[in-house]
Amino acid sequence: MIQTFKDRGIIAVISGFSGAGKGTIMKQLVSRYDRYRLSVSMTTREPRTGEVDGKEYFFVEEEAFLKLVEEDGLIEHANYVGHFYGTPKKFVEEQLEAGKDVLLEIEIQGALQIKKKFPESLLIFVTPPSVEELERRLRGRGTETEEVIQSRIHRAQEEAKGMLSYDYILVNDQVDACVVQMHEVIQAAKCEGWRRKDLADQILRELEEK
Template sequence: MKHKGILIVVSGFSGAGKGTLMKQMVRCYENYALSVSMTTRMPRPGEEEGKEYFFVSKEEFEDRISRDGLIEYANYCDHYYGTPREYVERQLERGKDVILEIEIQGALKVKRKFPTAVLMFVMPPSVAELKKRLEGRGTESREVIEKRLKRACEEAEGIEQYDYIVINDALEECVKEMHSLIQAAHHAPVRNEEFIEKMKKELSELK
């Protein structure tokens, strides 16, 4: 019996390494599809259109909102971020587990629309390590780094609404842990209602 894929929402403080984790997940395991978000921010050095993000104007993004073409969207550090609907729904129907890498506002919106989605929050082992990683990027000003650290304080208030907390200390171990949690989620009763009903029916026929 072919199972529909499940939606995995991954969030985390900026600098926690969630982007690296997601790329490694897709590289190591076949059944994941990484959704590409849309944003109105400018590309960082090395980022490619359609790979890291779809980079669009504010007007184009708002047009997509008006046509219900996004599963979720949010404003983060003065820019829009959102998840295009068509790609995600197509991959789920194919049986792929779709990973959305989005921030906390969007994640909670997705959970309301897709109650069976699995929400994971990626954290560094310490705040000192978080600051070190942000500074180590070398792509952002001191002002932007401070803004991201302030944002992390705000986001910490919503972490308890996630299903799992994942500490990104060692990359390979973290990837294995996330994969194990997702595989376990496939066996939750809420995702196997059709099979459960089939078994109940067959059992009742034995009486």
């Protein structure tokens, strides 16, 4: 029986300014390519119009969130604009073992936690083509108060300081082009030698058994 090499998935952490289009790009990746899976994050914030519990996020009370933190049930967690966000561990591990690439939409603080725990993970930062476009997108949502918009702009100033911690920075000027670019970046990164140590070890092991 011919034994093929097992292809473990990779964690691709997608961050970016609020309004950068991260969610849209990730959903397009999942719909176009079968190998991607979206990790559903958990949050203590209120759902926006149209958001469904268990689809966009798992919406929970702060007490339940903090209990899961204590039980080590999250691979990362952070506070963003007054609300907690985190990534449930079990789903991510199952998908990686199945050879699927898991997309996580996480802010910078959480992204760096992921990189520390999973050095082979890939960090990608998405930005609009200009600050003016960023502000236009935030206001175009029509769902947030001026106070919240200003809070997100202030937060973007802090996020910009961490952009160089990422492996790649992609400019989302046109969604379709950015989707293709992100797919190419992720698949190319998976082939880097140091990320294929398990594969190289497996090949060497099987050759030595001949």
